[in-house]
Amino acid sequence: MATLLERPEDAVSATAMARGFSARLKEISSRDTDRLVIFKDNQPVAVMMNVQAYQDLVDELEDLRIEAIARDRLASYQPDQAMSHEEMRALFESPQGQDE
Numbered sequence: 068m069a070t071l072l073e074r075p076e077d078a079v080s081a082t083a084m085a086r087g088f089s090a091r092l093k094e095i096s097s098r099d100t101d102r103l104v105i106f107k108d109n110q111p112v113a114v115m116m117n118v119q120a121y122q123d124l125v126d127e128l129e130d131l132r133i134e135a136i137a138r139d140r141l142a143s144y145q146p147d148q149a150m151s152h153e154e155m156r157a158l159f160e161s162p163q164g165q166d167e
Contacts, residue, residue, distance in 0.1 A: 103115045
């Protein structure tokens with residue numbers, strides 16, 4: 068959890084968040100602050116972040132998942148069992164004129 072809170076000013080108590088929600092929301096939406104870690108009883112309970120920052124995070128996670136799948140597939144790749152692009156097209160190509 069070391070990277071969860073890089074700067075002390077990113078921490079806010081649940082009580083302070085409730086009191087100053089509008090101002091904190093403005094900080095997040097304008098990207099003046101990357102994220103706010105909300106604490107309750109001295110424990111982190113939630114993270115509030117800008118929508119675009121969240122989408123960037125989700126996109127990066129998806130890219131990493133795809134990369135891991137590709138790496139796994141490459142490790143078990145057997146060239147003698149592979150099909151060429153032409154063979155694959157021939158296998159799945161529909162008869163002339165039925166695509167349209």
